[in-house]
Amino acid sequence: MFPSVDPVNTSSWNALEQHFEEIKSKTLVSLFAEDIQRASDYSVTWDDFFVDFSKNHITTKTLDLFDSLIQEIGLEDAKKSFFDGEKINQTENRAVLHTALRNVSGKPISLDGEDVMPLVNQELFKVRSFVNRLHNKDIRGYSQRPINQIVNIGIGGSDLGPNMVVKALKPYQIEGFSSHFVSNVDASQMTEVLEQVDPETTLFIIASKTFTTQETMTNANTARSWFLKHAKEKHHIAKHFVAVSTNQQKVIEFGIDPDNMFLFWDWVGGRYSLWSSIGLSIACSIGYDNFYQLLAGAHEADNHFKSAPMRHNIPTMMALIGIWYNNFFGCESQAILPYDHLLSFFSKYLQQGDMESNGKYISRIGEKVSYQTGPIIWGEPGTNGQHAFYQLIHQGTKMIPCDFIACAQPAHPYTDHHEKLIANFIAQTEALMQGKNEQQVIAELEAQGMDSAQIKSLKPHKVFQGNCPTTAILIKKLTPNSLGKLIALYEHKIFVQGVIWNIHSFDQWGVELGKQLAGNVLRDIQAEKVENKHDPSTQKIIKMYLDFRSQLVDE
Ligand code: F6P
DSSP states (O other): OOOOOOGGGSHHHHHHHHHHHHHTTOOHHHHHHHOTTHHHHTEEEETTEEEEOTTSSOOHHHHHHHHHHHHHHTHHHHHHHHHTTOOOBGGGTBOOOHHHHTOTTOOOOEETTEEOHHHHHHHHHHHHHHHHHHHTTOSBOTTSOBOOEEEEEOOGGGTHHHHHHHHHTGGGOOTTOEEEEEOOSSHHHHHHHHTTOOTTTEEEEEEOSSSOOHHHHHHHHHHHHHHHHHHOOGGGHHHHEEEEESOHHHHHHHTOOGGGEEEOOTTSOGGGOTTTGGGHHHHHHHOHHHHHHHHHHHHHHHHHHHHSOGGGOHHHHHHHHHHIIIIISOOOEEEEEEEOGGGTTHHHHHIIIIIIHHOOOBBTTSSBOSSOOOOEEEOOOTTGGGGTTHHHHHHSSSOOOEEEEEEEEOSSSOHHHHHHHHHHHHHHHHHHHHOBOHHHHHHHHHHTTOOHHHHHHHHHHHOBOOOOOEEEEEEEEOOHHHHHHHHHHHHHHHHHHHHHHTBOTTOOGGGHHHHHHHHHHHHHHHHTSOOSOOOHHHHHHHHHHHHHHHHHHHO
C-alpha cells in the first residue's frame, strides 16, 4: 500500500527541526575540521558515477534522522507500490510505470493482473525496425529520396526529454541525419525549422500523449499544410508523417494511418515518457542501439534505487538533502549547473520533471499542506553561469543549494579546454564552501599596496562568507548509458521527495486552468470583441491587443 503520512507529524521531522537548531550555525568548513573522513563518508561511487555529498550541511546525526524519516514515512512501501504497478497516480487512477519501459531485464511487470512487458517490447520492436529501415535508407519520401531529417513536433514531456537527450548525445548523431524540435505555438520556431528542412526528405513526428494539445496540433497542421504545398498530393502524407500517442482515434482523425502510429499508454506520464516511443526522435537521431543503451542505463539506476541502502542511494540522498534545505533551511530554489555544453538543456528538462511533479500544495489526502513542497529548479551550463548569475550564489542574500555536474572524459579532443572547464567545476564547489575571510582579504589588498583607508572601505565587498552547499556529480563519460542513469537518478529523487511531502507527484492539474482560459480569450480574439467574462485587467489587455493589431494592419 502506498503510504500517506503527514511528514511534519513524524517524530523524525520534529527531531530534524531540533537538529537544525544545533547545526545551522556550523560552517561546512568546521564540519570538515571535525571529521577528517567526511569526503569519503559522504560520497558515493557507483559504476561510472562519483557523487560528493560532503559539501552539504549534514552530519552522521542528520543521516540517522533522514533514515528514521524515511522509515516513518514508509518509503520502502511507496517504492514497492511504484515498481509493482499499483495505481499510485490516484487522481487520474493510473499506475506509474515508466520503469517498465526500460526494464531491459524483461522480467514480467504486472498491471491489473497482466504482464505489460509483451506490449512494451512489441512497441520497442516497432521502433527498432522503423529506425533500422530509416538508417538503411529504406524509408523514402514522396520523390523516392531517402528520409534524412526529422522534425519532432510536441511540447512538454513530448518535447523536452527527447530534445534534451538528442542535444546531449550529439556526438552519437547518425551521420548525414539531422533532427529538429518544434514545441512553441509561436510560429517563429516552426518558420525557423521549416527554412532548414527539405519537404522531400523530412519526416514529421507528431508526438503527443493526448493528441489534443493546442500547441502541438496547431504546429502539426501548419507542418502538414507546408508539406502539401510542396508535395501536392494528399496521399504523400503517409510517407512523411508519423504519430506517437496514446490516442489512436485522434491520430486517425488527424489523417495519420494507424500503421504509422507508435503507441504508448496512459500509465506513462508525459514528463517520464522519453523512454517510450516518445523517444522515437532519439532513436532516429542516435540509432536504436544507442537508444537501447539509454534505457539500459536507466534500468541500472532503477536497480540502484531499489536496492542501495540510504547512505549509498544516490537519488534518496539527493532527495533528503533537498528536503533538508527546502523545509529546514528555508531555501526556495535549487540550481542545476552542468559543466558540459552537451547538457545545456538538462536544467530546462528537469524544470518540467521536478516542478510539474512536485509543485503541489494539496496533500495525498486532499488537504492543504502546512510545509513547503517542490523547489524552483533553474540553471545554466558552467562556465557561462559563472559570468552571469554566480555573483548572487556567492554573495547574495539567499542560500541556493547547487548540483554541479561534469564528465571526466570529453566528447572532443581539446584537452586544454576540458581541463579548464573541469578546474572551474571543482573550484566553484571549493569557493562556495570556503569563501574568503577578512584576514585573507586584508592580506591580499595589502599585497596590492593599498593603504588602510582603502582596505577598510573595500574589505566588506571582497569578503565571501562561503558555506554555500553543493553536490558534485562526476560522470566518467557522457554516453547513452550514463545519460540514462543520470536522468533516472533525478526522476527517483523527485519520486522520493513527493513521497515525503505526501503529494501526488504524477498528476498535473495545475496546468489545466490556463489552457481553459486561453480558449475563452482566443474566442474573444477571433470574434474581435470581448464577449467572455474577464476581470477588468484581462479585458483591457485583450482590447489593447485588438487595438494594436488593427493599427498594424492599417499601417
Ligand atoms: O501541459 C502539461 C502537459 O500535459 C504535460 O504534462 C505534457 O508533457 C504536455 O502537456 C504535453 O502533452 P501531450 O503529450 O498530451 O501533447
